[in-house]
Amino acid sequence: MDTSVPVRLDHRGLHLRVTGGAASYFNYYWLRDNCPTSFDSQTRERVFDIFHLDGAPVPERVAVVDDALEVVWKGEGHKSLYPLEWLAQYDSGKRRPDPADLPRRAWYSDHYPAIARFAQPDLLANKSAVAKWLEAIIVEGVAIVTDMPDSNEGLTELVRLMGHVRPTFFGEYFDVRMHIKPTNLAYTAKALELHTDTPAEEMAPGVQFLHCRANTVEGGRNLFLDGVAVANDLKREFPEDFKLLSETEIPYFCEHDTYDVRSRQRVIELDKHGEVSGVTISQHMADIFDLPQTFLDQYYPAFCRFARMLQSDKYLMRFTLKATECIVFDNHRIVHGRSAYSATSGERYLRGCYADRGEMRSTYRALTSEGRFK
Numbered sequence: 001m002d003t004s005v006p007v008r009l010d011h012r013g014l015h016l017r018v019t020g021g022a023a024s025y026f027n028y029y030w031l032r033d034n035c036p037t038s039f040d041s042q043t044r045e046r047v048f049d050i051f052h053l054d055g056a057p058v059p060e061r062v063a064v065v066d067d068a069l070e071v072v073w074k075g076e077g078h079k080s081l082y083p084l085e086w087l088a089q090y091d092s093g094k095r096r097p098d099p100a101d102l103p104r105r106a107w108y109s110d111h112y113p114a115i116a117r118f119a120q121p122d123l124l125a126n127k128s129a130v131a132k133w134l135e136a137i138i139v140e141g142v143a144i145v146t147d148m149p150d151s152n153e154g155l156t157e158l159v160r161l162m163g164h165v166r167p168t169f170f171g172e173y174f175d176v177r178m179h180i181k182p183t184n185l186a187y188t189a190k191a192l193e194l195h196t197d198t199p200a201e202e203m204a205p206g207v208q209f210l211h212c213r214a215n216t217v218e219g220g221r222n223l224f225l226d227g228v229a230v231a232n233d234l235k236r237e238f239p240e241d242f243k244l245l246s247e248t249e250i251p252y253f254c255e256h257d258t259y260d261v262r263s264r265q266r267v268i269e270l271d272k273h274g275e276v277s278g279v280t281i282s283q284h285m286a287d288i289f290d291l292p293q294t295f296l297d298q299y300y301p302a303f304c305r306f307a308r309m310l311q312s313d314k315y316l317m318r319f320t321l322k323a324t325e326c327i328v329f330d331n332h333r334i335v336h337g338r339s340a341y342s343a344t345s346g347e348r349y350l351r352g353c354y355a356d357r358g359e360m361r362s363t364y365r366a367l368t369s370e371g372r373f374k
């Protein structure tokens with residue numbers, strides 16, 4: 001390419017030096033589609049419809065004017081103006097940076113004193129506190145909100161700071177206390193083994209809220225652990241087991257008189273970078289494994305090794321959630337359970353619900369970053 005010519009037209013795109021280095025290439029469809037006038041300033045949505053162009057977009061003439069590329073499109077007469085600085089963000093084809101894509105910080109059994117804590121009145125009054133709260137949930141997977149009012153509305157108000165209450169097949173809210181005819185171990189005083197919630201749903205809810213309204217019983221200790229910490233250790237110590245658990249989908253179920261919920265999930269979940277993002281595990285909702293029996297020769301030992309690791313003192317954080325506290329955690333990462341309690345020793349009541357993780361990340365981005373239109 002002749003360095004004295006700033007723009008060279010090619011068959012399907014043009015070459016242009018947007019920075020001091022080598023020339024960059026931009027496709028004509030991409031340029032036409034992303035003309036700044038394609039986006040409505042009020043709705044911020046794309047209003048230009050590239051599907052209705054008569055043919056492939058081709059420039060009639062191009063020029064670089066005052067640090068911007070100017071293109072007049074053949075047949076349309078439409079003129080597009082692209083700041084070179086803006087073009088430079090897209091010339092390498094790299095994904096747009098996501099402010100909500102924060103590295104996770106794994107934690108272990110001693111994490112309880114260090115859990116990020118926020119008072120509900122501060123969150124309601126202060127958007128920067130909300131941003132810090134969401135950041136803690138994204139990075140560590142767990143946070144405790146203190147000073148919650150003893151009301152149903154208090155929980156709803158808290159959820160609304162990050163999104164909407166996300167219903168599941170049993171409704172919008174659930175009450176963890178003794179039920180006369182329990183359909184779930186949670187509704188008894190028995191020990192509740194370590195699990196993530198509702199793995200039988202095709203897309204299990206992302207963020208879980210457990211608002212403690214009363215807790216005066218003997219026993220009933222809360223058990224929480226970071227699935228990312230355990231899965232990363234498994235990856236290092238038993239890579240073959242890790243491969244099996246992160247690649248194999250196993251069946252989960254939740255069935256009673258009026259519902260029959262089923263899904264297939266990987267026990268260890270990876271994100272788009274290939275890093276462990278979380279786990280899906282539930283002994284009481286794992287269905288009968290309908291996998292080849294010879295494959296189970298390998299899978300079961302790996303599955304059991306991982307489940308035993310989850311119960312290790314290295315990872316298990318034990319504490320007692322107090323009335324006025326609400327623990328908020330990533331249901332695809334944080335594994336939780338509780339020890340048995342004495343039902344006659346007092347009252348234990350937790351009210352819970354869920355929110356969507358994508359919506360939480362959306363709120364976090366809106367609170368902390370510029371976006372494309374600000």
Ligand SMILES: [Fe+2]
Pocket residue numbers: 186195196197336
């Ligand atoms: Fe649960």
